[in-house]
Amino acid sequence: MFKNNTRTLVLGAVLIAIQTISWTPIMSLPQGAPETVCDTMLPFHGGGIPPSTSLPPFRIETSSSVVGQGQTMRVDIVGVPPGLSFGGFMLQARNRNSPHQIIGQFNPSSDSRVKQMNCESSVGNSVTHSNTSPKQSVSLEWQPPVDFLGEVLFNATVAQAYDSFWVGIPSNTVQVVRRDTVGSYPQTTRLPYVTPPPRGPYTPQTESPMTTQPQDDPFYTDCGRSKTCFGFPDGCIETKSCKSISAVMVRGDVYEFEMKSLSSGAAYIALGLSEDAKMGDDLVTECVPQNGRVSLYSSYTSGAPNYAATRANVPQNKARLIESSVIDGVIYCKIQREVITQVSSKTFDLLNNRYHLLIASGTGLKENSVGYHDIGRLPSAAPINLAVVQDLSGSSTLLLRLHGAFMVIAWIGTTSLGIILARYFKQTWVGKQICGKDQWFVWHRACMVTTWSLTIVAFIIIFVEIGDWSSERNPHAILGTITTIICFIQPIGALFRPAPNAKSRPIFNWLHWLGGNLAHILSIVTIFFAVKLTKAELPEWMDWILVGFVVVHVIVHLIYSIAGFSSDRQQAQQVTAFQMSDMGHHGMRNGHRMERNTDAPYSRFRKGLLAAYTIILILFVVVLVLIVVLAPIEDTFNKLKSN
Ligand SMILES: *[C@@H]1O[C@H](CO)[C@@H](O)[C@H](O)[C@H]1NC(C)=O
16 A cells, blocks of 8 residues: 655655554563463564565674573574664563474663563563664673573564564574583584674674684584585594585575585685585575675576586575675685575475585686685585485495496406307316316306396495485386396306206206306496496496496307307317327327317307407406596596696
8 A cells, every 4th residue: 555655755755654553562561461462572463574584684693502591692683785774573481392482582672772572471581673764783681580591582573664574584593501610512603792783883703713722613603513514635624624514504494504624725615415416407506706805696506518607597586695704715604595595497395395415615716606625525425404404424425336337347347258268168278277177167256256246245235335225217226126136146057057068958058158158248347237327327428338238248249159150060170180290299198088178169269359358348348447546537527637
């Protein structure tokens, strides 16, 4: 009804409206009056205008994070940015574990703009405005009861105008402790306690500048207590030695993020919210010092192959800079982000979704973007509910990489070689046995025992690492398990194989051949699927290397088969000649073994091809293992390029 009036009229009407409609009736009512308002803190009973859902432009500051029972502390309501004024407010301390329980008491204020409220028949447990004059800040003194121990939060409703007000603005958690133990608690003191509190525009203090001893950094004080901290190098929170650190603190619907970079030369520090711990499709908050001030940007990342973080098309008004500083190259910023941020078709819902934190920092900027994260980057190990305070560690990929490397060595390397040996080398190195066993068999067994051991170890490793069945929709896990099972029973079958001339020996031979080849084919398919696993961070082009290997392997098989046919034919023709001529030479020396004493034809060719194939296999294995171990390999390239 005011919308067509002039600005002054609206303002006047607003002030009168707030004055008369909002909380004044509560004041004038006897104690025990509308408890509903005391609890809901809604200025209007079922009023038509709902509270604003955007980020509140006001903050509740507490003079300390720990207070002794019955001791006094200060609470301020201030605008963000400082100086932004408000007309009405209502403030209470609530029990953190029971948010509807009002705790403690506000001292009667000398500030004529402030009035005490008596909610739930308790004198002065809430405060409100006594007039609607514009206020840039309000300071209050509050005392916890002498018999309360635990955590409280201040809960405020602040009205900027008749139709714009915020309900449930929370403060930091304040711990109420026994009076004699206050000193032993780490304090995050924002404002020294002073009486009377200063009036006028409130200037928020930035965190104290970095001291030379990092353990004094107040950033770490609430880590794991009221905020979840994450930084690199991994494990640095415990030792308070992070080069870059971030923190998430959630109070009600307010999502607050802090970032700090302590690396000299840092041009930015950024925190991404990622569904997969991998760069790409992440919502990033960037703090970038520019002309002595910190600028805040939101960006959206694209993944392989064109890694980038673009600010275009990302709403910039969903996050707000609360505090920031750049002191001696140390970048600090604190921001609040709305629960929902929509980037094109993707919704980031901080309340209902889980995200990995991805912290990154670098020395360069690009036009409208941050540069490569050459100082460092680290994704958190698991996606988290941001509201749950926890200790986070970076995602360790050591076991993942070992699993990949072992499987590549086993199935691209030793299995391929072992199969070729068993298939085509039974009539090579004839008579040159090792410890009474044919050479082909000794080498075949060596290859396959290696495969078996690596596979079993890699299989165990991956279950230790993932701790569960892979949640990715990818057949890698199931195919890999089948392959491992076949691989596991293959040598057991071989151990109990029938004697060479037993009737059942052909069945064993056939089963052993089938098991080996089936496992080999399955394993290669499984490795192809590994490339698609997000966790593995493998490049798409690894497919082509695998295809290259398959082609080489098939060609080698073909050549050996063709050579085998013609060798068989030659051998058949030579049988007569062989019996006559060889008797005289070798036959005399080796007596009973003379018939097997000579390799099948093309033996030198077979050995030559085997040597070539072995070298090619080693090259394939080395390249693939490097890709797996250095994953994401593009990152490694970029790092080399930027150095
Ligand atoms: C603040 O008060 C509102 C209304 O009763 C409540 O819904 C909310 O949970 C409270 N917040 C805190 C942090 O106590």
